[in-house]
Amino acid sequence: MNRISAAADELGRSIMAGVEEMGKILLLFLSVVAWMFRPPLKARNILKQMEFVGVKSIFVVVLTGSFTGMVMALQSYHGFHMFSAESLVGSTVALGMTRELGPVLTALMVTARAGSAMAAELGTMRVTEQIDALYVMAANPVKHLIVPRVIAGVLMLPLLTVVSDFVGIIGGYFVGVHLLHINEGVFLKNITRMVDLNDLYNGLIKAACFGLILSVIGCYKGFNASGGAEGVGKATTEAVVFSSITILISDYFLTAIMF
Amino acid sequence: MSGMIRLVDIHKSFGKQKVLDGLNLDIEDGKTTVIIGRSGGGKSVLLKHVIGLLKPDSGQVLIDDVDMTKLNERDLNEIRKRFGMLFQEAALFDSMTVGENVAFPLREHTKMTEKEIRQIVSDRLRSVGLTGVEEKMPSELSGGMKKRVGLARAIALRPEIVLFDEPTTGLDPVMTEAINQLIMDTQKNFNLTCIVISHDIESIFRIGHRIAMLYEGKIIEYGTPEVIRTSTDPVLVQFLSGSINGPIMIL
Numbered sequence: 001m002n003r004i005s006a007a008a009d010e011l012g013r014s015i016m017a018g019v020e021e022m023g024k025i026l027l028l029f030l031s032v033v034a035w036m037f038r039p040p041l042k043a044r045n046i047l048k049q050m051e052f053v054g055v056k057s058i059f060v061v062v063l064t065g066s067f068t069g070m071v072m073a074l075q076s077y078h079g080f081h082m083f084s085a086e087s088l089v090g091s092t093v094a095l096g097m098t099r100e101l102g103p104v105l106t107a108l109m110v111t112a113r114a115g116s117a118m119a120a121e122l123g124t125m126r127v128t129e130q131i132d133a134l135y136v137m138a139a140n141p142v143k144h145l146i147v148p149r150v151i152a153g154v155l156m157l158p159l160l161t162v163v164s165d166f167v168g169i170i171g172g173y174f175v176g177v178h179l180l181h182i183n184e185g186v187f188l189k190n191i192t193r194m195v196d197l198n199d200l201y202n203g204l205i206k207a208a209c210f211g212l213i214l215s216v217i218g219c220y221k222g223f224n225a226s227g228g229a230e231g232v233g234k235a236t237t238e239a240v241v242f243s244s245i246t247i248l249i250s251d252y253f254l255t256a257i258m259f
Numbered sequence: 260m261s262g263m264i265r266l267v268d269i270h271k272s273f274g275k276q277k278v279l280d281g282l283n284l285d286i287e288d289g290k291t292t293v294i295i296g297r298s299g300g301g302k303s304v305l306l307k308h309v310i311g312l313l314k315p316d317s318g319q320v321l322i323d324d325v326d327m328t329k330l331n332e333r334d335l336n337e338i339r340k341r342f343g344m345l346f347q348e349a350a351l352f353d354s355m356t357v358g359e360n361v362a363f364p365l366r367e368h369t370k371m372t373e374k375e376i377r378q379i380v381s382d383r384l385r386s387v388g389l390t391g392v393e394e395k396m397p398s399e400l401s402g403g404m405k406k407r408v409g410l411a412r413a414i415a416l417r418p419e420i421v422l423f424d425e426p427t428t429g430l431d432p433v434m435t436e437a438i439n440q441l442i443m444d445t446q447k448n449f450n451l452t453c454i455v456i457s458h459d460i461e462s463i464f465r466i467g468h469r470i471a472m473l474y475e476g477k478i479i480e481y482g483t484p485e486v487i488r489t490s491t492d493p494v495l496v497q498f499l500s501g502s503i504n505g506p507i508m509i510l
């Protein structure tokens with residue numbers, strides 16, 4: 001009986017800790033919104049973060065996007081071939097990329113890259129007292145450090161997703177038309193027939209939400225790191241894992257609302 | 260004796276550990292007060308209370324009779340502009356150059372032109388004995404240089420009060436003397452109120468106008484170097500002589 005109550009105790013405690021943490025993350029988000037509109041705007045910090053999150057992720061995103069599109073074409077071909085419906089491969093790849101894989105896979109790659117960097121940087125600043133130094137100099141760390149990163153996440157993810165969608169469709173085209181010899185005309189025609197701009201736009205809205213999630217969670221984890229190098233490592237790992245799980249879960253709910 | 264800064268009956272615990280237990284301290288205006296005590300005894304915690312990085316569980320932190328513990332962030336920030344702080348590892352922003360670090364408070368709180376800022380940065384760096392280092396990154400500096408840059412940044416806005424968290428810990432004897440000299444010169448030239456945390460017994464008698472000993476969460480002795488040196492309090496005697504025999508237990 002004791003073991004059961006101990007297990008229940010443990011479960012209860014971790015659920016409460018989880019809820020408490022979600023609350024703290026939400027509070028951080030609200031304070032980011034509040035500080036975003038208070039002048040002066042730290043343009044230089046914002047642009048620097050946008051370059052880090054956006055420009056420097058392009059290579060990774062192009063690689064991920066193109067290979068995803070290519071493998072989608074390959075896999076869907078086998079299924080459609082059975083019904084002589086290979087002409088639908090193009091639209092399948094395009095719909096898959098714009099609605100799902102573009103936003104989600106881009107967000108996961110950027111989380112691994114930029115989300116972890118945000119947690120590690122802020123975590124290191126926390127344990128070396130640089131964040132205390134900001135407070136002492138009457139500068140608000142949320143404004144200086146977190147707002148630029150969140151703005152970069154929200155603005156750059158949709159742009160990266162567009163790149164991912166584009167190279168994904170091209171990859172699918174290359175595999176479909178040149179390797180699998182699907183008729184080019186019907187391949188392209190079906191894309192324009194079945195994919196409409198809403199698919200693209202909704203994917204970009206998802207991407208912006210994912211950008212918000214990965215930057216707020218990454219910054220939260222780093223900002224609250226403690227305990228030296230081990231603490232920073234823990235914060236970084238948790239940032240990537242939490243962000244990824246939250247992105248995947250919210251993907252379901254966003255899709256249900258939008259499509 | 261009323262000072263500009265007064266800590267009144269401060270209690271602070273972290274979890275079950277009581278760190279400050281009814282602490283009372285008056286910091287005299289325009290003088291250097293050195294706080295000594297055991298490692299992990301709460302000296303940094305005390306310093307962080309003075310600047311509002313920590314709030315006490317109970318008690319007051321009075322700056323010119325204004326209770327810091329009751330202020331909102333905006334008013335707290337106004338008071339913080341009167342302070343400068345040198346952290347133990349200097350806490351320089353490692354994504355910025357030395358020049359940008361020292362210029363940070365100037366860019367944040369003044370409307371000076373770039374030219375004026377550059378002039379002041381080079382002045383402050385010169386007053387801590389550094390020239391031509393503006394373009395270096397903190398990772399390229401030695402420990403002593405980092406502390407000097409940290410001090411230059413702390414005094415950038417010409418604050419009235421400067422806090423030093425173990426300024427000479429980890430430095431060689433020559434560098435230690437250089438930093439002590441720097442603290443004394445800066446304090447005298449700008450008539451600063453300095454609060455220094457230190458373990459270094461020789462240094463504290465050199466630089467301190469007043470010395471306070473923190474033990475078990477309270478200030479057990481406070482006075483001029485003479486008073487401290489001639490005190491018969493067994494804890495103080497053991498601490499100053501660095502003996503392992505006495506009331507202070509080695510944990």
